[in-house]
Structures are given as C-alpha cells and as structure tokens.
Amino acid sequence: MSEEIVFDCLHAEIVNYCLNNSKDQNDLGTLEYIGFTTGYRLIERLTRDVGRFKDELETMKFICTDFWTLIYKKQVDNLRTNNYGMYVVQDKAFRFLTRISPGSKQLEQAPKFVAFTCGLVRGALSNLGINSTVTAEVQTIPACRFHIEVNRG
Amino acid sequence: MSRQASRLDAKKVNSEFLTLTYGALVTQMLRDFENVDDVNKQLERIGYNMGMRLIEDFLARTSAPRCLEMRETADRIQQAFRIYLNVQPTISNWSAASDEFSLLFDTNPLTEFVELPSDLSNLRYSAILSGCIRGALEMVQLEVQSWFVQDQLKGDNVTELRVKFVRRLEEAIPAGED
Numbered sequence: 488m489s490e491e492i493v494f495d496c497l498h499a500e501i502v503n504y505c506l507n508n509s510k511d512q513n514d515l516g517t518l519e520y521i522g523f524t525t526g527y528r529l530i531e532r533l534t535r536d537v538g539r540f541k542d543e544l545e546t547m548k549f550i551c552t553d554f555w556t557l558i559y560k561k562q563v564d565n566l567r568t569n570n571y572g573m574y575v576v577q578d579k580a581f582r583f584l585t586r587i588s589p590g591s592k593q594l595e596q597a598p599k600f601v602a603f604t605c606g607l608v609r610g611a612l613s614n615l616g617i618n619s620t621v622t623a624e625v626q627t628i629p630a631c632r633f634h635i636e637v638n639r640g
Numbered sequence: 641m642s643r644q645a646s647r648l649d650a651k652k653v654n655s656e657f658l659t660l661t662y663g664a665l666v667t668q669m670l671r672d673f674e675n676v677d678d679v680n681k682q683l684e685r686i687g688y689n690m691g692m693r694l695i696e697d698f699l700a701r702t703s704a705p706r707c708l709e710m711r712e713t714a715d716r717i718q719q720a721f722r723i724y725l726n727v728q729p730t731i732s733n734w735s736a737a738s739d740e741f742s743l744l745f746d747t748n749p750l751t752e753f754v755e756l757p758s759d760l761s762n763l764r765y766s767a768i769l770s771g772c773i774r775g776a777l778e779m780v781q782l783e784v785q786s787w788f789v790q791d792q793l794k795g796d797n798v799t800e801l802r803v804k805f806v807r808r809l810e811e812a813i814p815a816g817e818d
Contacts, residue, residue: 490655492724496690504682521668528753558653
C-alpha cells in the first residue's frame with residue numbers, strides 16, 4: 488500500500504515532466520518509451536526463475552495475468568484473443584485512472600495516464616521475444632482497454 | 641500459471657519497479673538536457689512535488705502530532721523512509737545547535753542497479769530524496785535545506801543526506817508548482 492502511493496506520485500510527475508518538456512503537448516512518445524525501457528528491464532528480472540514459456544499464448548497469459556496483477560494490484564477483468572495475434576485486456580478500474588474524476592474534460596486527458604503502461608507492456612513482451620504494438624482506449628474513467636497486436640513476420 | 645506467480649515476490653517486484661522506472665526517467669532527462677545541473681534541478685523539483693503529496697498520506701497514516709524540535713522531525717523522516725522506501729536510515733552527526741543532522745543510508749533502493757559513468761560525476765542521481773524532504777517539510781511549515789554529503793554511487797562507504805533547519809514558516813504558503 489505505502490509503496491503504491493510513492494509510485495503513483497512518481498508516475499504523475501513523470502507524466503507532467505514528459506508533456507511539459509516536449510514541444511507538442513500531445514506527444515506521448517517519450518512517456519511510452521520510459522515505460523518501454525522499464526518493462527524491458529523489469530521482465531528480465533522477474534522471469535529469471537520462471538520456466539521458459541512454450542508459446543505466444545502462454546507468454547501473453549503471463550503478462551496479462553501474473554505481471555499485471557503484480558504491477559496493478561488487481562487482476563484484469565477480461566482477456567480476449569482472436570487467435571490471430573490480437574489480444575484485448577480490459578481493466579475496469581485501471582490504477583492510474585482511479586484517482587481521476589470521471590468527466591468529458593478528464594477523458595480528454597486520459598491518454599497521458601495510459602501511455603506509460605502501453606510502453607511497459609510492449610517492453611516486457613519485447614524482451615520475451617514478442618514484437619508488438621500496444622494501444623489503449625479509455626471510454627469511461629476509470630475503465631480502460633488495452634489492445635496488444637503481435638507483429639509477425 | 642499460479643505456480644509461476646507464487647515464485648514472484650510482490651514486495652521485491654514493487655521495489656524494483658520503482659527503481660527501474662526512476663532510472664528510466666533519469667536516463668531520459670540526461671538525453672533531454674545537455675547540462676547535468678539542469679537534470680539535478682529537475683529531479684529535485686520532482687521530489688519536492690512528490691514530498692508535498694506524500695506528507696498528506698504520512699500524516700493521515702501515522703496521525704503524528706506536530707513536532708516541537710528538530711530531533712522529533714528527524715525521527716519522523718526516518719519513519720517515513722521506512723514506510724515508503726522500506727529502508728531505515730541512521731540519524732547522526734547532529735550540529736551543536738541541534739538544527740542540523742544527517743541521515744545515513746547503508747543501502748539506497750533507488751541506486752540498486754546503477755553505476756555512474758565518470759563523465760556524470762556531478763549528477764546527483766538521488767536528488768529526488770532531498771527534494772522530497774524539502775517539499776514534505778514545507779507543507780508542515782518548516783523550511784529546510786537538504787543535500788548529499790556522501791554518495792555510495794561516487795565511491796563513498798555510505799550515502800549521507802544532510803538536513804538543515806532554516807526557519808519556521810509563519811503560515812501555510814499555497815502549494816505552487818515551481
């Protein structure tokens with residue numbers, strides 16, 4: 488609990504830093520990249536003692552269940568796949584959105600609170616050998632849906 | 641899957657997650673600014689902002705009463721480090737006037753995976769910590785200075801953070817961003 492608030496504060500500061508420091512206020516690239524490098528390194532430490540995943544689905548399940556629960560303190564509410572490399576993770580109370588009041592003005596701001604996580608997931612997958620594109624969609628705060636598309640070939 | 645999950649230690653993961661995220665931020669700042677002093681300033685400011693938010697959580701969590709002297713303040717800061725970073729710094733090196741002390745860290749979770757290249761010798765990697773102390777205390781009407789005297793990243797045996805009382809603020813100053 489107590490470490491959570493430290494991270495939540497740090498995350499909020501990183502969001503502000505990245506947006507204030509970039510020429511374009513809507514440029515979430517830096518934020519995503521900070522998430523990417525974090526995810527890339529973190530997963531390496533986490534999976535040191537975990538057996539090799541047998542396929543893509545198993546890797547995905549690990550990221551979207553075990554990894555997610557550790558980082559976001561709750562299980563995802565739904566995980567779906569079309570079995571063609573498209574995965575959808577739904578979290579009805581996403582950690583970085585729960586402190587924001589719902590409203591259309593706030594909804595406009597939502598992308599900046601999910602960009603770090605898109606990068607985090609992409610980074611973690613990348614280190615496990617899966618090249619992906621991760622996007623997020625917020626329709627009503629604090630619910631969020633992450634789309635993970637595996638780039639094959 | 642649960643078999644695998646049980647092997648992951650949640651507390652350790654949280655701490656590493658914080659450490660690695662902070663590291664990614666510092667790395668980004670070094671890319672954004674040519675001058676290391678600017679990075680130090682940014683890190684300090686981020687700490688300051690975090691301190692202002694964390695003190696509210698701290699007061700709510702501990703229901704600590706107002707400190708009457710710096711020795712009490714030092715104890716509270718030590719307690720805060722235990723709660724939020726899971727480290728216990730030693731309080732020492734009090735000045736004769738009891739208005740200045742040091743926090744000695746045997747380990748610093750922020751620098752766990754860090755090695756400073758020689759060209760970054762004036763980077764204050766953990767500047768967020770001194771900023772945090774300053775921000776938190778300002779919210780309880782205490783103006784202090786805080787700086788690093790020794791740093792394990794620079795080859796010292798301990799990391800020593802100095803805190804010096806400046807003055808008691810008369811009334812709450814509205815929290816500003818800068």
